[in-house]
Amino acid sequence: MRLQFILSEIWIGLRRNLSMATSVALVTMVSVLFLGLGVLSQRQVDTMKDYWYDRVQVSIFLCTAKSDLPNCSAGAVTDAQRKAIRGQLDAMKPLVKSVFPESQQQAYDRLKEQYKDSPSYRDIKPEQMPESFRVQLSDPTKYDVITSSFIGAPGVGDVQDQRRILDPLFNVLRGLSYGALSLAGLMVLCSVLLVATTIRQTAFSRRRETGIMRLVGASAFIIQLPFILETLVATMVGTALALGLLWAMVKYGIGYLADKLPINFITTADVLTVSPWLVAIAAGLAMLTAWFTLRRYLRV
Amino acid sequence: MIRFENVSKTYPRSSQPALRGVSLDIERGEFVFLVGQSGSGKSTLMRLILREERVTSGNVLVAGRELSTLPNRKVPELRREIGTVFQDFRLLPNKNVFQNVAFALQVLGKPRHTIKAVVPETLEMVGLDGKENRLPHELSGGEQQRVAIARAFVNKPAILLADEPTGNLDPTTSLDIVRLLDRINRTGTTIVMATHDDEIVDQLRKRVVELNNGELIRDQHRGVYGAQR
Structure with a gap:
């Protein structure tokens, strides 16, 4: 009963707050995409280095x-x-x-x-x-x-x-990947702030429900859980979209280049390798942000 | 059941205490009217019982718990022993009558079969059988307050706090609601009802506790509303 009840509450919450949930999902998508691009380009530099250093x-x-x-x-x-x-x-x-x-x-x-x-x-x-x-x-x-x-x-x-000839190239690529990671950092900051604002706004709009929950003696965990899970669902949707995009970019974009150029490129296997980390980072940040915001803005 | 020992409460950013030196003993199964002007401290007293606020000095004991030393994580347990009813009903507008009452059990993780058995029983007791599927806006004020009472009582609390439950209702409906509270009281539930409704207080002749400016000025068994005046 409890699980079903919580799931239905989350569903109602997401539906009622669809535009905010969508914005959280999209901002998360962009930040995870940049984060993924940064990490993958680092891997690309490493792959190319391994390839070329073997030959230089x-x-x-x-x-x-x-x-x-x-x-x-x-x-x-x-x-x-x-x-x-x-x-x-x-x-x-x-x-x-x-x-x-x-x-x-x-x-x-x-x-x-x-x-x-x-x-x-x-x-x-x-x-x-x-x-x-x-x-x-x-x-x-x-x-x-x-x-x-x-x-x-x-x-x-x-x-x-010959390494001397290649190193400037690697340095440029490395620089680009750091650029992507810095952008990712900014975007992650944006998502954290957006998640915090969304939860704050949702907590306000649902103060009657949470007030009743509090009065009938629901535990703090049960009162906070729908907020945390809703945030998690929205960020995971965004993360899944970002991973899908990364996979497609590597599969079709890099895949196309790999067919044309005699260079070792990263493959979709690299995307699969970094995916669990990206999911963990996104989920961890979402839950941490939700927890901190709820502590501050939701009376339990 | 409820004991106030020389309780004072001063809110932050307020120079005047909301309660000063209040001592009060309410036994299990009592029905107490809490009267006094607006700002006399009635709501503060109720908020202290619920541990929504902490005392500035003194001690509050509720259902065997000393609230000043009660850790935060134990507060939900305390509140499960207390049902609360408000003047403005505080129903969830997008849930029907059944769902509003069931909500109180669902958030406590009660199993589905319990909810299916207990909610209709409680709705029947408050006189709302047959109206399970109505939404709050489809009900009269009195009916909405019955839903709120059902929600407060569905978990069979030892104490029921009613903060001006008839404040938004006409006199006849008000009397119906208080009679309902009286019926609940007969099941052994302790009832504390804050009110401005002199007719009701005079008619029921229960214990009356009067507050004035945060001080307890009268505690009278089988009392009336305006004995002081």
Whole structure:
């Protein structure tokens, strides 16, 4: 009886207060959507990092005969220097996962392949290209170890980390995700304030019911429960809408990009992973707000 | 059943006390009229019994409970022993007669079969059988007050407080309502009724407690309304 009674009271309450309940649901939807976008874009950056860091290499460029790099004044790299570098790299396992030596001819072929339509590289000759060791690291963040070991070593023209090229991109993405999270924070604040106002207004409009409940000796819990549950229903409807939107955005938006671009993207599985957290945050905040507001504005 | 021991009550932001030094003993099963001018402290006295307010000094005992030391979480238990009726009925306008009375049991978590048995019984007792499905606005003032009394009595409280229950009713209807309260009193329920209705008080010749300016100035068995004047 009690459950049925409470459910029917909630239903009556929601119906009577439909516009407020709708506004709570919609504001919750927008805040959870931003929160979800923020969290998912963080995951996207992580996914991309994992993907790219597995592929990025540190390149140790060796001196060519005509190189004008400061460390190459002695001329082209010698066989002995080349062997010494290779030996040193081999000694650095397991940090050094693998080493690919690239000859001048191979470097030239790759350049021609990459820029076959560009006239700027037409006059370049294979002996102008530096030969290099392409080094893959087991931990890409330890790039400094390689740099400090090889920069300035005899025969080494330069050491370059491809991560340096990617990091600005990741930083931009990271910045965007923090932006989404900040907006989410503002929206969450909006929803909390709206929920508080709604409960306050509802408590006022139902003061006769709650007054009678109080007089006949209903416990504080029973008096407050319909308010808390109504708030919970409205916020959960909003959260469900937001999760549906996030799922659709990832499935159809990101899914479309993933088909076109050779990059690892987050999938709907990521949405499912973050969903319980978003639900928990939304439900927790709603109940906490309801509880605080009721303590203040509902006499029990 | 109800005992006031030298009770004073001063509301915050008020210089005048609403009650001063009131001592009063109401036995189980008594019917007491509480009279006095507006502002004499009748409502304050009732609010203290319900623990809607706390005393400033003194002590109130209701149904074996000392209210000044009663923790907040125990207040609902106290109120289950007290039924309350008001001048303005305070019915829920969107619930019918049956639902209004059942509401008092539902919020206490009473099982459905109990509600189905007890509500019609109570409605019959207050003379509203056959009107279960009416909405409050479809009833006369007297009938609305009967619904309110049914709601206050449906849980069989030990005490029934009535704060000017006839204030909005014509004399004949008023008398009917007080007779109903008298019938309830005969079931052993203690009744405290605040009123301005001299005819009724004079006619029923019950115990009369008169307040003036927050002080108890008369406590008379089989009293009349205006003995003081």
